[in-house]
Amino acid sequence: xxxxxxxxxxxxxxxxxxxxxxxxxxxxxxxxxxxxxxxxxxxxxxxxxxxxxxxxxxxxxxxxxxxxxxxxxxxxxxxxxxxxxxxxxxxxxxxxxxxxxxxxxxxxxxxxxxxxxxxxxxxxxxxxxxxxxxxxxxxxxxxxxxxxxxxxxxxxxxxxxxxxxxxxxxxxxxxxxxxxxxxxxxxxxxxxxxxxxxxxxxxxxxxxxxxxxxxxxxxxxxxxxxxxxxxxxxxxxxxxxxxxxxxxxxxxxxxxxxxxxxxxxxxxxxxxxxxxxxxxxxxxxxxxxxxxxxxxxxxxxxxxxxxxxxxxxxxxxxxxxxxxxxxxxxxxxxxxxxxxxxxxxxxxxxxxxxxxxxxxxxxxxxxxxxxxxxxxxxxxxxxxxxxxxxxxxxxxxxxxxxxxxxxxxxxxxxxxxxxxxxxxxxxxxxxxxxxxxxxxxxxxxxxxxxx
Numbered sequence: 049x050x051x052x053x054x055x056x057x058x059x060x061x062x063x064x065x066x067x068x069x070x071x072x073x074x075x076x077x078x079x080x081x082x083x084x085x086x087x088x089x090x091x092x093x094x095x096x097x098x099x100x101x102x103x104x105x106x107x108x109x110x111x112x113x114x115x116x117x118x119x120x121x122x123x124x125x126x127x128x129x130x131x132x133x134x135x136x137x138x139x140x141x142x143x144x145x146x147x148x149x150x151x152x153x154x155x156x157x158x159x160x161x162x163x164x165x166x167x168x169x170x171x172x173x174x175x176x177x178x179x180x181x182x183x184x185x186x187x188x189x190x191x192x193x194x195x196x197x198x199x200x201x202x203x204x205x206x207x208x209x210x211x212x213x214x215x216x217x218x219x220x221x222x223x224x225x226x227x228x229x230x231x232x233x234x235x236x237x238x239x240x241x242x243x244x245x246x247x248x249x250x251x252x253x254x255x256x257x258x259x260x261x262x263x264x265x266x267x268x269x270x271x272x273x274x275x276x277x278x279x280x281x282x283x284x285x286x287x288x289x290x291x292x293x294x295x296x297x298x299x300x301x302x303x304x305x306x307x308x309x310x311x312x313x314x315x316x317x318x319x320x321x322x323x324x325x326x327x328x329x330x331x332x333x334x335x336x337x338x339x340x341x342x343x344x345x346x347x348x349x350x351x352x353x354x355x356x357x358x359x360x361x362x363x364x365x366x367x368x369x370x371x372x373x374x375x376x377x378x379x380x381x382x383x384x385x386x387x388x389x390x391x392x393x394x395x396x397x398x399x400x401x402x403x404x405x406x407x408x409x410x411x412x413x414x415x416x417x418x419x420x421x422x423x424x425x426x427x428x429x430x431x432x433x434x435x436x437x438x439x440x441x442x443x444x445x446x447x448x449x450x451x452x453x454x455x456x457x458x459x460x461x462x463x464x465x466x467x468x469x470x471x472x473x474x475x476x477x478x479x480x481x482x483x484x485x486x487x488x489x490x491x492x493x494x495x496x497x498x499x
Contacts, residue, residue: 075101094141096132096178096497117423118408118415120434120467120480121155121163121177122492130177132495133480135432136425154246154441154490157253158412159301161498164253164266165490170207170245174259174266178497183259185266188245190286191278193217207245209238218276220291247438249274254413256301258498267306267318269296271438277308279320279327290318290327300413302354309352309362313337315389315396335362335387335396344368345383349436353407353414360389361416362396363409363431381477384431384470400472402429410434410467412494427469434467434492441490467492 075083087098120133133140153173157164162174164185172185189196193213198205211234215224224234240249249271256265268278268287275295278287294310301307306318313335320327339347345366353361363384370379386407387396404419406426410433419428426432468479 099178116496117425118412118417118432118494118496120492121158121495122490133492134425138425154438155411155493156246156250156438156490157255158493158495159253159255160258161496162255162259163493163495164255166246166250168242169205170242170249172250172253172268174253174255176498177495181260183262185253185268186280186285186287188287191289205242207240207242207249209240211235211238214274214276217289218274218291218295219293222293225293247441250438251296252298252411252413252436254299254301254306256306265301265306267299267301269299269308272297272311275311277306277318277327279306279318281320284325288325288327290329292329297349298351298414300352300354300415302360303358307332307352307354307360309335309350311350313350313362315352315360315362332360333389333394333396335364336398337364341366341383341385342368345381349409351409351414353409353416355388355402355416356405356418359391361402361407362387362389363407363414365409365433380466382433382468382470383475384433384472386431386472400429402472404428406430406432408432408494409436410494411436411438411491415494427471429472431470431472432468432494433470434494436491438491 083102087095087102090098117134117136119135121130122133129142131140131142153165153167155163155165156172161178162176164172164174166172170188172188173182174185175182188194188207193210195208195210196205197208215234251269251271254267254269256267258264263282265279265281268280270276270278272295275297276289276292277296277299278289280287292310294312294314296308297311299306299308308316308318308329310316315332315335316329317332318327318329335350337347337350341347345368347364348367349365351363351365353363355361363386366383366385368381368383385398386400386402387398388402389396402416405416406419406423406428407430408415408417409431412434417423417426419426466479468477470477
């Protein structure tokens with residue numbers, strides 16, 4: 049889904065990496081059997097770095113990544129590097145990624161070992177941070193109510209949203225429900241900077257398959273203030289938006305189609321009309337949603353995933369926090385409620401027993417793994433969560449401004465949420481230490497490397 053340079057100055061072309069200096073890769077001079085022996089003695093993180101070097105030297109390693117435990121990936125100290133945290137090794141390491149593919153980008157999705165990112169112009173792409181492969185997603189201005197303008201901007205262009213057209217598309221001509229902010233009257237237009245598009249317009253990109261065969265379908269879900277889904281396929285690389293009265297909060301690709309959960313808890317299956325190219329949904333079941341549990345824990349997120357046996361599962365995330373005040377440390381905790389679909393009865397049943405499975409939720413496509421397989425470091429019956437609040441991520445200029453000097457209470461309370469593990473049976477929460485001590489440019493994301 050490669051693009052080109054637009055008349056408004058946004059470069060949508062698939063860029064080529066130009067090395068600043070010429071480097072000699074001595075690994076290319078070593079025999080393959082010796083490289084394999086070296087790799088067999090390395091830890092998972094060191095093995096990844098070694099495999100990347102071997103691939104660049106023309107010696108791709110035949111690694112079995114199917115059993116690899118998901119990692120956490122987040123921006124490194126420099127724009128050319130990313131930090132990977134291995135649950136199996138319980139340690140982090142920085143690795144050089146594709147400089148063009150990751151530099152200054154915000155991660156808005158993770159599927160099949162590929163990251164979906166938004167660049168400084170708000171343009172979307174998918175990249176493989178291990179191999180450096182990259183593919184542009186369709187231009188966001190293909191969405192009917194989105195336009196890009198260079199007018200009235202000192203820092204570059206901005207996006208103009210036709211809110212009247214948005215309302216007609218989302219609600220399909222039905223009366224608009226009362227909005228918490230605008231009431232029953234939306235403004236005619238709304239403008240967002242490129243930075244704001246990355247944090248306040250996009251929600252998540254979900255892929256149907258690995259982009260390598262160049263035959264995959266991305267699904268884009270928008271921020272909860274907009275709630276619309278958009279779809280594209282490689283044969284017709286343009287976004288097709290679909291109406292969604294309830295608004296889409298999360299989605300996955302499973303069993304040949306996209307499934308989503310709405311803000312109201314409706315689980316929907318999406319189908320494409322081959323004649324028109326339009327997408328429509330059918331309700332599969334409706335989750336029972338309580339706004340509060342245990343009195344103080346408030347509902348903040350809904351996720352959808354698929355169990356190893358194929359059953360759909362809905363996860364409701366509730367959080368409690370006590371903000372920092374007069375040097376009192378910020379306190380935070382979370383609770384997950386899980387509902388598994390009974391397809392025969394078309395009902396979602398709450399459970400705390402998911403067997404030997406482990407669920408992973410966050411900015412990535414939600415996934416479920418069986419701990420019976422070779423997944424070192426994964427605990428059964430647990431939910432592994434990572435902060436996915438894009439609106440809390442800091443832009444580079446904000447990180448630089450906060451680099452020196454003490455942070456205010458407001459800044460401290462804006463530090464992204466934690467990454468950790470919630471045990472469904474005993475309710476305990478164990479946080480991954482050391483990952484919430486900096487303002488992210490994009491949230492930490494679950495990631496399984498592919499070569």
